[in-house]
Amino acid sequence: MFPCAPRNVLVRSTNWIGDAVMTTPALRTIRRNFPEARITLLALPWVADVFAACPHLDRIVLYDKQGRHRGLRGRLRLAAELGAEHFDLAILLQNAFEAALITWLARIPARAGYTTDGRGLLLTHGVRKAPDIGSRHQVAYYQEMLAGLGLRRGPDKLELFLSPAAAGTAAKLLGQGGGRPRPVIGLNPGAAYGPAKRWPSAKYAELAARLAAATGGLIVVFGTKADQAAAAEISAAVQGQALDLTGRTSLAEAAACIARCDVFVTNDSGLMHVAAALNTPLAAVFGSTDHIATGPFSQRAAVIRHPLPCSPCLKTHCPQGHLRCMELVSVEETAQAALQLLAR
Helix, strand or coil, rough: CCCCCEEEEEECCCCCCHHHHHHHHHHHHHHCCCCCCCEEEECHHHHHHHHHCCCCCCCCEEHHHHCCCCHHHHHHHHHHHHHHHCCEEECCCCCCCCHHHHHHHHHCEEEEEEECCCCHHCCCCCECCCHHHHHCHHHHHHHHHHHHHCCCCCCCCCCCCCCHHHHHHHHCCCCCCCCCCCCCCEEEECCCCCCHHHHCHHHHHHHHHHHHHHCCEEECCCCCCCHHHHHHHHHHHCCECCCCCCCCCCCCHHHHHHCCCCCEEEEHHHHHHHHHHHCCCCCEEEECCCCCCCCCCCCEEEECCCCCCCCCCCCCCCCCCCHHHHHHHHHHHHHHHHHHHHHH
């Protein structure tokens, strides 16, 4: 346990949207253990929206790796900026060596986290990973690190808070200001990690056509600009029943739109975890990744997968070049899962 109750705490966020969402129970645990402390989160710009409305934080500091904190000089600048804040404790949810080095350079007296990546000597309060931690969900990974530091572990439930501005934008985008005359069906054909996590866009298009015909619902396509070709294919399949939001929203606005979906069909991605945190019913297609460790942490989720001897390989690209783990997932079974979630 820490020698005294910290008053000024820095938490280093993880770097990916999905990982960030899975740390939300840990942030709640930190706040419950240090209710009077000032808690600051250090996060990369693209995950900051996950925490923008989080009541457990007092402030978010951006780690601008592409700008003022770029390269060695930028990292030294960041360390100096953090040092000027006089934090008395840093909790590193991110595993990287760099996270420990920056807080060491910032002369934060208590530095806590897993002793991964050869950074044990830079930590004053190191925690060794449990041998079986890889067989449990990643939510437990962060919570057990805090338990190893002597903190009282809070509930594991994900949470994501929406700002009124983002909620208002979502209502306008989805045309729901005067009610909800038809179901809203979200589709997320992208995944930043790589093509091995992406169900084929042609199957998403066929799925959209089936769900639109069965429900008369509005098909809303989520993603970044990189997913616009897939979105165009999906839109063409439903002829006027689709709303393409790819590249048109911030992460906070996309989350607010996902909160208004009646069902969300997705690859293993950051937005899948966003939907789980918002308790939106979701069907997740899994192939190359581990549905136990990083699956949707929700009671309102269905996982669709066809395990092969080579899966989960955890690779960005199929090592055997066939993507059979994804190709075997049929439109029919995915549509059935989505419709069952809608019926509930």
